[in-house]
Amino acid sequence: MTAAATETALFLRACQGETTPRPPVWMMRQAGRYLPEYRAVRAKADFLTMCRTPDLATEVTLQPVDLLGVDAAIIFSDILVIPEAMGLPLTVDEGVGPRFGKVVRTEAELAALQDPLADGKLEYVLTAIRQTRAELDGRVPLLGFAGAPWTLAAYMIEGQGTKNFSVAKRLLAEEPARAQRLLDLLGEAVGRYLVAQVEAGAQAVQLFDSWAGALAPEDYLRFALPPLAHAARVAQASGVPVIVFAPGAGWALPEIKAATGADVIGVDWHTRARDARQAVGGQQALQGNLDPTWLYGPPAQVRARTHEMIRAFQGGPHIANLGHGILPDTPVAGARAFIDAVKEWTA
Amino acid sequence: MTAAATETALFLRACQGETTPRPPVWMMRQAGRYLPEYRAVRAKADFLTMCRTPDLATEVTLQPVDLLGVDAAIIFSDILVIPEAMGLPLTVDEGVGPRFGKVVRTEAELAALQDPLADGKLEYVLTAIRQTRAELDGRVPLLGFAGAPWTLAAYMIEGQGTKNFSVAKRLLAEEPARAQRLLDLLGEAVGRYLVAQVEAGAQAVQLFDSWAGALAPEDYLRFALPPLAHAARVAQASGVPVIVFAPGAGWALPEIKAATGADVIGVDWHTRARDARQAVGGQQALQGNLDPTWLYGPPAQVRARTHEMIRAFQGGPHIANLGHGILPDTPVAGARAFIDAVKEWTA
Numbered sequence: 257m258t259a260a261a262t263e264t265a266l267f268l269r270a271c272q273g274e275t276t277p278r279p280p281v282w283m284m285r286q287a288g289r290y291l292p293e294y295r296a297v298r299a300k301a302d303f304l305t306m307c308r309t310p311d312l313a314t315e316v317t318l319q320p321v322d323l324l325g326v327d328a329a330i331i332f333s334d335i336l337v338i339p340e341a342m343g344l345p346l347t348v349d350e351g352v353g354p355r356f357g358k359v360v361r362t363e364a365e366l367a368a369l370q371d372p373l374a375d376g377k378l379e380y381v382l383t384a385i386r387q388t389r390a391e392l393d394g395r396v397p398l399l400g401f402a403g404a405p406w407t408l409a410a411y412m413i414e415g416q417g418t419k420n421f422s423v424a425k426r427l428l429a430e431e432p433a434r435a436q437r438l439l440d441l442l443g444e445a446v447g448r449y450l451v452a453q454v455e456a457g458a459q460a461v462q463l464f465d466s467w468a469g470a471l472a473p474e475d476y477l478r479f480a481l482p483p484l485a486h487a488a489r490v491a492q493a494s495g496v497p498v499i500v501f502a503p504g505a506g507w508a509l510p511e512i513k514a515a516t517g518a519d520v521i522g523v524d525w526h527t528r529a530r531d532a533r534q535a536v537g538g539q540q541a542l543q544g545n546l547d548p549t550w551l552y553g554p555p556a557q558v559r560a561r562t563h564e565m566i567r568a569f570q571g572g573p574h575i576a577n578l579g580h581g582i583l584p585d586t587p588v589a590g591a592r593a594f595i596d597a598v599k600e601w602t603a
Numbered sequence: 604m605t606a607a608a609t610e611t612a613l614f615l616r617a618c619q620g621e622t623t624p625r626p627p628v629w630m631m632r633q634a635g636r637y638l639p640e641y642r643a644v645r646a647k648a649d650f651l652t653m654c655r656t657p658d659l660a661t662e663v664t665l666q667p668v669d670l671l672g673v674d675a676a677i678i679f680s681d682i683l684v685i686p687e688a689m690g691l692p693l694t695v696d697e698g699v700g701p702r703f704g705k706v707v708r709t710e711a712e713l714a715a716l717q718d719p720l721a722d723g724k725l726e727y728v729l730t731a732i733r734q735t736r737a738e739l740d741g742r743v744p745l746l747g748f749a750g751a752p753w754t755l756a757a758y759m760i761e762g763q764g765t766k767n768f769s770v771a772k773r774l775l776a777e778e779p780a781r782a783q784r785l786l787d788l789l790g791e792a793v794g795r796y797l798v799a800q801v802e803a804g805a806q807a808v809q810l811f812d813s814w815a816g817a818l819a820p821e822d823y824l825r826f827a828l829p830p831l832a833h834a835a836r837v838a839q840a841s842g843v844p845v846i847v848f849a850p851g852a853g854w855a856l857p858e859i860k861a862a863t864g865a866d867v868i869g870v871d872w873h874t875r876a877r878d879a880r881q882a883v884g885g886q887q888a889l890q891g892n893l894d895p896t897w898l899y900g901p902p903a904q905v906r907a908r909t910h911e912m913i914r915a916f917q918g919g920p921h922i923a924n925l926g927h928g929i930l931p932d933t934p935v936a937g938a939r940a941f942i943d944a945v946k947e948w949t950a
Contacts, residue, residue: 264636420930422896472876472894472926506854507875527822528854547819549769553776579819583767 267328267397267558269459271497271519279574280327281400281598283591284501285581286320287332290591293319303348308332314385314391316321319409321396324595326416328397328595331385331453335403335464338442339412339451341372359415360426366438372445373452382456389457400458401490402449404465404502405442405487406480408431409435428478428479435479443483447490454494461491462499462522469504476505481515488516499543503580509535524580538572545569551590558590562597614675617922618807618844618866619887626913626921627674628945629746630938631848632928634679637938640666650695654680660731661738667870668743671942675744675807678732678800682750682811684788685796688761690718706762708774711784719792722798729803736804747805749796751849752789752834753814756782768817774828782826790830794837800839801921808838809846809869816851823852828862834864846890850927856882864944872926876915885919887888892926905937911946917950 267280288294294316298305306312313332320326336354340346345357345553349432360366372378389398404409411417413424413435428435445539450461463484471480484500492581512521513536523532523544532542550561566576576598614627633643634902641663644653653659660679683701687693692704707713719725735747750758760771760782775782780852797808811833818827831847840846847859848869860868860883870879870891879889897908914925923945929938 344805364737420896422899422930425896427893427897429897469873472872472897475894504873507873507878517753525819525856526816526851531854547772547822549767549772550819552769552773557776583769585769 259389267483267575268459268497269588270541270573271499273519273573275573277603278514279569279576279598281576281595282326282328282330282584283320283578283594284330286324286326286330286591287316288582289584290582290586290588291319291323293323296494302359304346305446307337307381310380310384310387313380314388317384317388318391321392324592325599326396326400326595329388329392330399330401330462331381331458332390333373333381333384333401334505335401335408336411337378337381337468338372338403338445339408341377342369342445343402343410344408344412348386353417354411355416356412360409363434363517366434366441367478369441369469373448376453378449382452385453385456385458397459398457399460399462399499399590400450400453400455401462401464402487404463404468404480404500405439405483406476407465407467408442408446410436410467412438421467425470428475432479435599436487439479440486443486444490446483446487450487450491450498451494454491458496460497460499460519461501462501463488463518465502465505467504468502468508471505471582473505473507476508481508481511484512485517486517488518492517501543506532513540520575522577523579525566526591527579529565533569533571541573541575542569543575543577544576546594548578548580548583548586551578551582551586551594553590553591555589558593559597562594566598614922615806615844617888617920618846620866620886620920621875622920624950625948626916627925627943628923628942629673629677630667630925630929630941631674631677633671633673633677633938634663635929636931637929637933637935638666638670639935640670648873650681651693654684655727657727657731657734660727661735664731664735664745665738666923668739671791671939672946673743673942675746675748676735676739677748677809678728678735678805680728680731680748682748682755682813683758684725684728685719685750685792686698686755688724688947689716689792691759695879700764701758702763703759707756707759707785708770710781713781713788715787716788720795725796725799729799732800732805744806745804745805745844746809747797747800748809748811749793749834751810751815751847752786752793752830753818753823754784754812755789755793757814757817767897768814772817772822775822777924779826785832786826787833790833791837793830794834797834797838797845798841801838803842805843805894807844807846807866809848810838810865812847812849812852815855818852820852820854823855824858828855828858831859832862832864839864839866846891853879859912860887867922869924870926874926876912880916880918880930888920889916890922890924891916892924893941894934895925895927896928898925898929898933898941900937902936904939906944907939913945913948921930 497519503524506527853874878897
């Protein structure tokens with residue numbers, strides 16, 4: 257086994273519940289705007305073109321591996337490619353954020369949704385995965401990902417980002433059965449999409465329930481968790497580790513563990529590592545959770561806080577990560593200090 | 604004692620730690636845009652003019668008392684009047700939100716801040732309190748309020764609302780001592796401002812740490828909690844109950860209780876009532892926490908959820924409220940169903 261292959265094993269070993277000598281490390285949104293090399297690609301192509309062009313998606317997926325030495329790559333894509341492939345035209349304007357040309361609120365709009373996996377509509381993602389996997393050549397494992405059903409449903413109902421989720425939550429209150437059908441549909445679609453990613457070469461997959469925090473606990477348990485669990489279990493049956501990350505629902509870690517059976521549970525930066533460990537026990541692999549804004553600080557401080565974070569997660573398997581996506585204005589030196597601090601850690 | 608005076612007592616009795624036969628009830632932002640009568644006033648004057656005109660502030664403060672029968676009034680004002688009185692020109696544009704003409708980031712900008720209580724700059728708030736108190740004539744108690752130091756500091760550093768608090772949190776990371784001085788200054792100013800409100804007639808006061816959730820736990824405990832506790836204790840020394848509400852920091856309820864000694868601790872809608880009760884014990888008065896979007900639902904559902912919420916808070920003193928400010932597009936019927944459901948409650 258080469259040194260590189262040992263490193264590859266580190267991430268997957270932690271996913272499988274092993275307490276590794278040091279935690280493997282990667283960063284959510286690590287192929288992103290904080291990297292000048294990413295911005296150079298982005299200057300030539302808009303965000304969605306990058307997603308849809310396997311050469312470009314592969315290029316930026318590899319950047320943090322080559323430049324920062326992370327222990328896992330995650331395919332460059334977007335959670336909203338699923339609703340788009342279901343028939344909602346997507347635009348992403350700088351400064352405005354993603355926006356759909358149609359919404360899903362009525363029975364008719366729900367009935368009009370298409371199977372996102374039919375007609376090769378998402379083939380560009382699978383091609384990018386195959387291509388990235390080949391170019392990685394075993395250096396580090398490749399993750400696939402998808403948005404969780406509730407997060408996708410909220411976008412599809414609202415049609416865009418929102419502060420209060422008034423439209424989506426009004427639908428849950430007024431038409432719970434219809435909302436449930438949309439969520440079930442998405443649970444199935446997301447699960448199958450993750451399986452397709454695994455078949456294309458993804459070695460682990462992460463479900464992002466980015467808007468978990470928009471729902472009160474009772475509603476999260478009733479509406480969001482069952483279809484999330486379904487998607488996770490469908491993906492898991494394909495034989496790779498599944499990571500579930502539900503930022504803003506730190507209270508739900510035991511329920512997420514029980515319902516999804518996730519190999520790894522993500523912890524957001526609002527949740528104390530010790531509380532998370534206590535909530536799920538020492539057998540459960542956890543991933544997280546440095547506050548991304550801490551990377552603004554001087555490197556010595558980043559290093560100290562990273563080591564503090566690792567110590568706080570001790571007592572069970574841990575994958576070091578941020579507790580949210582890295583912010584676009586993060587200094588590269590801060591990101592590098594974080595990665596290096598994890599890699600130099602010895603228990 | 605008249606029936607009205609008994610009702611008055613209900614809110615203050617709960618504040619003082621008594622488990623009342625039914626919880627008293629009011630709603631954060633109850634004098635707000637969901638009321639047609641509020642919008643009628645707002646059509647004639649912009650938001651800041653309403654704050655600065657005691658007749659108008661009094662009028663809208665009384666609306667939910669007269670129209671919905673809440674058990675407490677809260678003076679119509681804004682948390683940003685303090686930074687404005689410290690020398691930061693404030694504008695509030697519909698759809699854009701509040702914005703300061705200056706920010707506080709450098710030593711010079713910090714040194715230039717003025718005493719917000721000098722020269723009667725906030726006299727308009729105190730006049731509104733005196734006038735509202737007189738017009739209430741003992742029907743229900745009147746609350747004063749202020750923004751907590753961290754929330755105000757974040758606005759002053761950023762200059763406006765923000766998604767990631769990148770500028771404010773970068774300052775905490777890079778210039779912690781300067782940030783600390785700003786927070787200490789605000790802790791003292793906010794405490795004195797609340798005392799002035801009590802002297803004008805406020806019978807209880809609430810501290811809103813609206814952006815508590817923007818800080819990771821370690822940072823909240825280090826930067827935000829000490830000046831919040833200082834302000835709370837200064838206010839409490841004036842002899843009225845103090846309510847502390849730090850949405851997004853549900854994990855911190857025990858620490859907030861210990862540090863601030865608050866008579867009442869607010870609970871946001873992300874936090875389960877039973878978890879909150881367990882975290883602080885049966886002696887501690889709690890306030891909250893219905894998800895405001897639940898008021899979108901049919902009245903029978905609002906009623907059921909309100910009763911469920913009251914049951915979940917049992918085991919100690921409770922003031923029924925929403926877990927966040929009421930949303931502008933809330934149907935009045937939903938707000939009314941909430942208030943009525945609490946008032947009809949019998950244990």
